[in-house]
Amino acid sequence: MSGAFAAVPDSRRLLTGYFLGLGVIMAVWGARIPAVQQAAHLSTGQLSLVLLAAALGMVTGLQIGGRWARPGRLPALLTAGSISLAGCLVLLGQSQNLPAMLAVAAAFGLAHGVLDVAANTAAVRCQNAMGRPIMSGLHAAYSLGALAGAALAATTAHFPHSTLFTTTGALLAGLAVAAVPATRHLSGTDRPTARPGADAHKERPLLPSPGRLWLLAALAASCLLGEGAAADWAAVHLHTLGAPTAASATAFALYSAAMAAGRLTGDRLSAAFGAPTVVWAGAVLATAGLTIGVVGDSTLLALTGWALFGLGLSTTVPSLITAAGTGGAKAVATVTATGYLGLLAGPALIGALASATTLSIALLLPALLAAAVAALAHRALENTPL
Numbered sequence: 339m340s341g342a343f344a345a346v347p348d349s350r351r352l353l354t355g356y357f358l359g360l361g362v363i364m365a366v367w368g369a370r371i372p373a374v375q376q377a378a379h380l381s382t383g384q385l386s387l388v389l390l391a392a393a394l395g396m397v398t399g400l401q402i403g404g405r406w407a408r409p410g411r412l413p414a415l416l417t418a419g420s421i422s423l424a425g426c427l428v429l430l431g432q433s434q435n436l437p438a439m440l441a442v443a444a445a446f447g448l449a450h451g452v453l454d455v456a457a458n459t460a461a462v463r464c465q466n467a468m469g470r471p472i473m474s475g476l477h478a479a480y481s482l483g484a485l486a487g488a489a490l491a492a493t494t495a496h497f498p499h500s501t502l503f504t505t506t507g508a509l510l511a512g513l514a515v516a517a518v519p520a521t522r523h524l525s526g527t528d529r530p531t532a533r534p535g536a537d538a539h540k541e542r543p544l545l546p547s548p549g550r551l552w553l554l555a556a557l558a559a560s561c562l563l564g565e566g567a568a569a570d571w572a573a574v575h576l577h578t579l580g581a582p583t584a585a586s587a588t589a590f591a592l593y594s595a596a597m598a599a600g601r602l603t604g605d606r607l608s609a610a611f612g613a614p615t616v617v618w619a620g621a622v623l624a625t626a627g628l629t630i631g632v633v634g635d636s637t638l639l640a641l642t643g644w645a646l647f648g649l650g651l652s653t654t655v656p657s658l659i660t661a662a663g664t665g666g667a668k669a670v671a672t673v674t675a676t677g678y679l680g681l682l683a684g685p686a687l688i689g690a691l692a693s694a695t696t697l698s699i700a701l702l703l704p705a706l707l708a709a710a711v712a713a714l715a716h717r718a719l720e721n722t723p724l
Contacts, residue, residue, distance in 0.1 A: 349464045350472055352520050354479045356416060356457050359510045361483025362490070363427055364450070366506050369491035373499035374430065374439075384436050391440045392447035393682050397675055399451020404671025406452075407459045413521045416460065417514055419453030424511035431503030455671045460524050462663030462670065471613070473656040474604030481598035546665050553718045554658050555673045557711050559680030561654045564624070564647065564704035566684035568593045571701065572644050578697055581637040592641055593648035600652025613657040614719040621712035624650025628705040632698050647704070654711060661719050 375385045407415055426446035433439045457476075465472045487506075494502050546554065572589035600620070607616045624647045631643015655677065662673040684704075691700035 348520065349460075349524060350468070350476075352517065352524065353457065353461055353464060353476055355513070355517065356420065356453070357461075357476045357479040358483040358486075359420065359513065360423070360450075360453060360457065361480040361485075362487040362506065363423055363510060365484040365487025366491050366502060367427060367430065367446075369488050370499040370502060377499065378434055378436065378439055380436060380439070387436070388439045388443045392443040392450075393678075395444035395447025395449075396451040396454075396678060397447075399448040399453075400455055400671045400675040400678070401451075402448070403452040403455030403459075404668040404675075407456050407667030407670075409463070412456055412460050412463075413518075413524050415452055415456035416521050416524065417518055419449050419456055420514035421511050422449035423453055424507040424514065426507075428504050428507035428511075431500035431507075451675075454674060455667060458659050458670050458674065459663070459667040462660060464524075465660065466663075471605040471608040471660070473660045474601045474608065474653050477656045478598055478601030478604070481594060481601055485594060485598065546662065546669060550718065551662065551665065551669055551672060552676075553714065554662050555676035557714060557718055558655055558658045558673050558677030560707035560711055561651055561658070562677040562681035563684035563687070563707060564628075564651055566681040567688050567701065567704045568644060568647065570685035571688055571697070575632070575644075575697060575701060576637060576640055579635065579637055579640055581640070585637055585641070589641055589644045592645040596645040596648035597652045600649045601656065604653035604656065608653065608657065613653075613660065614716040617654050617657050617719060618712050618715040620650040620653050621708045621715060622650070624708040625705050625712060628708065629702065632701045632705070635698075647708075650708065657719060 371385070371389075374380075380388065403415065403419075423446065426442055426449055429442045430439070430446060433442050461473055461476050490506070491502065568590060572593055573586040576586035576589045577583075604616065627643045627646025627650060629643075631640045631647070634640065634643065658673055658677075659670060662669040688697075688700045688703065691703060
């Protein structure tokens, strides 16, 4: 083992900071979108265009990151992605018209995609160097960052969103600049990419077969469709059951907290039982929890169901990215980009199904997809390192 990952504890702490900061930025942005819409005088349709620009930028960024995220380039991508994302957050707070919002939102999404691939690729390499699972814990940092960002946005709701965006963006950009000396060390080679007796720097990643790679991508899309459904429809689901506004808002918070808790324990569970078994058990729990929550027709069961759904899904995406990571950054980008398509398309699909049937019936789709993840977990994750 050589290069940066010889000091893997320091590398892990550094990557935890990147995941944490990414979660903070995305939550601050998401929580204050209504204020952005009001300040820029955007109609609902215009706001949809802004969000679409961010989504298209992110998909483009994921593809660019997949091509560029080689070991020697990871430090530059992490630093540039972080500073660009933070800077775009500042600009989003200053944009006052649709053309400016579209341009900055596209750049914001682009930076998000590049940083996402770079962070996950570096995380896979760090995990390989450590020789034990850490991916779930790093994704837990993202979840905790998102919770902190949402709380920050809520407690500063009486301040203009531009103030929050500028302060948050400037602080996180400053931290990224301060971390440059440490980030420069996030390169070098890690053990699993090299066969015994071979020069590590001459080795190519061991690509998963195309069929297995697309299976991993499809499962990621299935899981992230469920995350999108929770984000956009959990509160609405509680509202249709007659729950008070406070209880309705609690649904997604419980889901998010359960997911963070699951990710904090996921690495230890994967080390003890193996990723295929942990993902299978989690997907079964997610299926049962959401099904009970939807068909139970009560506020208590619904809240419990969303919490179990988050707990069950908590380890799936980190494990799928780990499995894809044996193929390098391009494979990570393929799984991540396909997964985000599920995240973006999921809420709209749930809405369309709800319009044709009922919301309760539509919400059985994420439960069915979780069941499919359980059925295919061992096939998709067999022979995954760690």
